[in-house]
Amino acid sequence: MNKIDVSLENVVETIKAFYDPAAHHFLTLNALRAPEDQIELEWIFTRYGVIEEPTVFTLTCKRDVLIPSVTSFIPSAIMSERETVDMFGVSIEGAKRGLYLDDDSLQMPLGRCRV
Amino acid sequence: MKKTVEIPLGSQHISLLEPIRFRFHCENEVIRDVDADVGFVHRGVEEACASRFEFKQVGYVVARVCGLCAITHSLGYTLAVEKLLHVSTNERIKYLRMLMVELDRIHSHMLCLAHTSENAGFEALFMQIMNDRELIMDVQEALSGNRVQFDYISIGGVNRDLSVEAAALVLRNLALLEPKIDELFERFTNNWSLSLKYRGIGALSLEQAYMYNTLGPLARAAGLVTDVRLETDDFPYAQVGFEIITERGGDIYARNLVRLRELKQSMQMVRNIVEGLPEGAIQEKTKGKPEGEAIARVEAPRGELMYLVRGNKTSILERVRIKTPTFSGIPAMIEIFKGSNFADAPAILASFDPCMSCTAK
Amino acid sequence: MSFWSKWRKRAPWILHYNAGSCNGCDIEILAALSPRYDLERFGVLNSGNPKQSDIFLVTGPVTYRSRERLIELYMQIPEPKVVVAVGACTATGGVFRGMYNVEDGIDRYIPVDVYVPGCAAGPQLIIDGVMEAVKIWERKTQEIEEPFKLFGGMGKIGEALSRRNTLEVKDEQNRREP
Numbered sequence: 001m002n003k004i005d006v007s008l009e010n011v012v013e014t015i016k017a018f019y020d021p022a023a024h025h026f027l028t029l030n031a032l033r034a035p036e037d038q039i040e041l042e043w044i045f046t047r048y049g050v051i052e053e054p055t056v057f058t059l060t061c062k063r064d065v066l067i068p069s070v071t072s073f074i075p076s077a078i079m080s081e082r083e084t085v086d087m088f089g090v091s092i093e094g095a096k097r098g099l100y101l102d103d104d105s106l107q108m109p110l111g112r113c114r115v
Numbered sequence: 116m117k118k119t120v121e122i123p124l125g126s127q128h129i130s131l132l133e134p135i136r137f138r139f140h141c142e143n144e145v146i147r148d149v150d151a152d153v154g155f156v157h158r159g160v161e162e163a164c165a166s167r168f169e170f171k172q173v174g175y176v177v178a179r180v181c182g183l184c185a186i187t188h189s190l191g192y193t194l195a196v197e198k199l200l201h202v203s204t205n206e207r208i209k210y211l212r213m214l215m216v217e218l219d220r221i222h223s224h225m226l227c228l229a230h231t232s233e234n235a236g237f238e239a240l241f242m243q244i245m246n247d248r249e250l251i252m253d254v255q256e257a258l259s260g261n262r263v264q265f266d267y268i269s270i271g272g273v274n275r276d277l278s279v280e281a282a283a284l285v286l287r288n289l290a291l292l293e294p295k296i297d298e299l300f301e302r303f304t305n306n307w308s309l310s311l312k313y314r315g316i317g318a319l320s321l322e323q324a325y326m327y328n329t330l331g332p333l334a335r336a337a338g339l340v341t342d343v344r345l346e347t348d349d350f351p352y353a354q355v356g357f358e359i360i361t362e363r364g365g366d367i368y369a370r371n372l373v374r375l376r377e378l379k380q381s382m383q384m385v386r387n388i389v390e391g392l393p394e395g396a397i398q399e400k401t402k403g404k405p406e407g408e409a410i411a412r413v414e415a416p417r418g419e420l421m422y423l424v425r426g427n428k429t430s431i432l433e434r435v436r437i438k439t440p441t442f443s444g445i446p447a448m449i450e451i452f453k454g455s456n457f458a459d460a461p462a463i464l465a466s467f468d469p470c471m472s473c474t475a476k
Numbered sequence: 477m478s479f480w481s482k483w484r485k486r487a488p489w490i491l492h493y494n495a496g497s498c499n500g501c502d503i504e505i506l507a508a509l510s511p512r513y514d515l516e517r518f519g520v521l522n523s524g525n526p527k528q529s530d531i532f533l534v535t536g537p538v539t540y541r542s543r544e545r546l547i548e549l550y551m552q553i554p555e556p557k558v559v560v561a562v563g564a565c566t567a568t569g570g571v572f573r574g575m576y577n578v579e580d581g582i583d584r585y586i587p588v589d590v591y592v593p594g595c596a597a598g599p600q601l602i603i604d605g606v607m608e609a610v611k612i613w614e615r616k617t618q619e620i621e622e623p624f625k626l627f628g629g630m631g632k633i634g635e636a637l638s639r640r641n642t643l644e645v646k647d648e649q650n651r652r653e654p
Contacts, residue, residue, distance in 0.1 A: 032425065032433070049342075079446065080442075101154070
């Protein structure tokens with residue numbers, strides 16, 4: 001896969017410049033715990049109809065910052081963003097909590113340290 | 116004063132196989148807005164895959180994400196892990212895996228068509244399709260040993276070989292099924308309730324399909340050329356006669372037609388696979404622990420299924436990300452509901468063929 | 477009521493609810509209702525309405541969000557009712573046991589009469605389970621329909637208690653023997 005590193009400031013502009021709705025297909029937003037209370041986010045794109053390795057935009061940032069949303073030009077990203085918010089306890093612009101988890105469930109199950 | 120009336124549908128309803136709750140905001144008969152609650156089946160498979168199970172067991176755990184497309188789940192995971200372990204499988208394993216995936220597609224599409232016809236009021240046609248579907252279930256049972264949750268794929272190969280008797284059974288049952296599918300084609304194109312009534316209902320335009328990143332039969336019915344079988348080279352699909360199928364219109368009728376045509380094509384592909392099965396062992400040697408990150412994509416009956424696996428040279432994986440077809444289709448579904456009649460809602464919902472167990476994991 | 481019970485005995489309607497299963501058991505329930513296995517020959521009909529149902533088929537370990545719905549559906553089914561737990565994960569949690577968003581099995585929430593094993597439970601097993609449920613349902617119906625005498629009632633309760641005690645004693649003996 002082709003990895004492209006982005007920063008918190010230019011993530012939306014980079015993806016917006018890259019993304020062409022008629023050619024690209026937004027796969028998903030993946031997240032991962034990184035050391036030192038950081039989180040690694042990956043926006044994954046592929047192309048329609050041709051054999052090509054997925055393009056991945058990676059961003060590593062602190063857990064407690066507000067992560068910008070890409071839903072203004074990729075409306076279907078709202079599902080992945082809401083899921084990430086639920087699973088990792090991060091905050092993403094415009095994504096509500098409670099897609100999967102209830103109030104009494106284990107909160108941010110993937111964001112916590114494994115015992 | 117508020118102009119809309121709220122009508123709930125779900126989580127338990129006769130037209131729903133699985134729990135999903137919609138709240139339709141209707142103005143007279145027309146749906147203006149929809150809230151969907153999809154988290155009823157959330158179990159926490161992703162977390163368990165990365166903490167409680169070893170990587171050799173995870174293939175069988177992720178199959179339990181969804182019973183309808185269990186084989187594609189274990190296949191997607193296995194492909195990703197094989198990339199990390201640098202295992203390349205021989206042609207026979209690839210063919211056997213393709214065989215099971217295509218059989219799974221046939222039975223899943225038939226279930227969806229049965230459900231669509233039931234929601235159109237055809238109880239008898241539902242029963243008839245379910246009866247014909249048993250021919251495929253028999254084949255699956257003979258090939259893998261179980262009707263639904265066949266744990267057929269293991270890392271580096273498959274668990275059972277295709278015997279001569281099973282191959283004969285596949286060909287025999289497909290020959291029995293062929294005329295029945297032709298008859299279904301006739302029904303779905305000529306019967307008033309199933310064809311004309313469904314024209315223009317629940318339509319998704321090509322622009323919307325691009326905008327909402329739709330996948331699978333939903334996108335192909337709108338004319339969007341997307342199929343993971345075309346977009347990846349993990350399997351020799353071109354060799355067994357795969358061609359992409361698209362329709363125009365994007366309504367319920369077009370989706371049914373896409374499914375019917377895919378059924379016919381999958382049957383032909385199964386026949387080609389069984390007849391041209393290469394020789395070889397059914398299990399390759401694997402060693403080591405997964406390290407690095409890999410993405411594998413598989414075409415499930417409902418669209419694209421993605422697995423992202425990251426390992427760190429231990430037997431417990433660091434991350435397993437599952438992206439299921441219905442999960443990314445939900446924004447498009449909500450968009451389709453807006454503006455259509457409330458009475459059509461169950462029929463539209465059935466034509467999506469939603470899989471909530473996949474969505475919520 | 478005895479006039480109607482003759483017919484009702486042959487028409488146990490089922491209510492099906494997915495409390496977080498993988499769909500496998502649900503499609504097998506549909507397959508059991510379809511002509512090959514034909515559960516409908518026993519008068520079983522899949523009704524979507526809890527108020528008209530007698531047998532409650534539940535699949536899946538109970539997820540957190542489906543708990544309330546499960547209990548509500550159970551409460552809405554009129555007495556006598558029978559609960560059938562279909563599939564391994566419904567009985568014990570199965571492969572999902574211990575995951576963070578599931579309860580291990582439905583018997584933490586509602587009383588279960590019949591457990592159907594298997595992952596996924598086959599249609600034959602589901603038919604067996606439903607037929608067993610019909611037997612239990614008939615017994616429960618009889619118990620409800622028996623007239624309750626005010627003064628003879630105490631004797632009947634005592635009888636039932638002594639019967640249960642002897643059963644428990646037998647169970648104890650059975651457990652000790654091996």
